[in-house]
Amino acid sequence: MAIQWNKGFATGDSHIDEQHQQIFRFANRLEEISQLEEVDEQEVNSLLRFLETYIQNHFRYEEACMLKRNCPVAQRNRSEHLAFKAFLTRSLEIYHQNGYQRKWATDLYKRIEDWLSNHICRIDAQLRNKAV
Numbered sequence: 001m002a003i004q005w006n007k008g009f010a011t012g013d014s015h016i017d018e019q020h021q022q023i024f025r026f027a028n029r030l031e032e033i034s035q036l037e038e039v040d041e042q043e044v045n046s047l048l049r050f051l052e053t054y055i056q057n058h059f060r061y062e063e064a065c066m067l068k069r070n071c072p073v074a075q076r077n078r079s080e081h082l083a084f085k086a087f088l089t090r091s092l093e094i095y096h097q098n099g100y101q102r103k104w105a106t107d108l109y110k111r112i113e114d115w116l117s118n119h120i121c122r123i124d125a126q127l128r129n130k131a132v
């Protein structure tokens with residue numbers, strides 16, 4: 001089921017909130033794709049390129065914000081980002097090896113949705129108390 005951004009995900013930083021919303025849109029599009037009978041692999045390729053770059057930029061930006069604001073979960077945030085990037089790299093390797101498979105797409109969007117709802121509320125949202 002599509003995941004919707006709501007105020008529970010707010011960090012108090014409008015750039016970070018916009019970036020999270022963009023990642024939500026990505027996960028929802030991947031979920032839609034996983035339900036199609038015929039998949040446009042060009043679209044999947046460009047979505048993945050977008051996701052990889054976008055997530056890296058987002059993580060870099062957010063980690064810098066947390067350090068600047070002396071956020072107590074800055075290190076925790078960074079280590080969870082590293083773990084997510086390692087997962088994403090593995091997932092992309094599987095895609096490049098095997099091509100598109102519905103199970104792969106389902107695993108990826110579920111993991112992203114789980115990441116969004118869990119990590120953002122628990123870690124990123126702590127920026128709210130440190131907003132400048």
Ligand SMILES: [Fe+2]
Binds near residue numbers: 077081123124
């Ligand atoms: Fe984060």
Ligand SMILES: [Fe+2]
Binds near residue numbers: 058062124
């Ligand atoms: Fe984030």
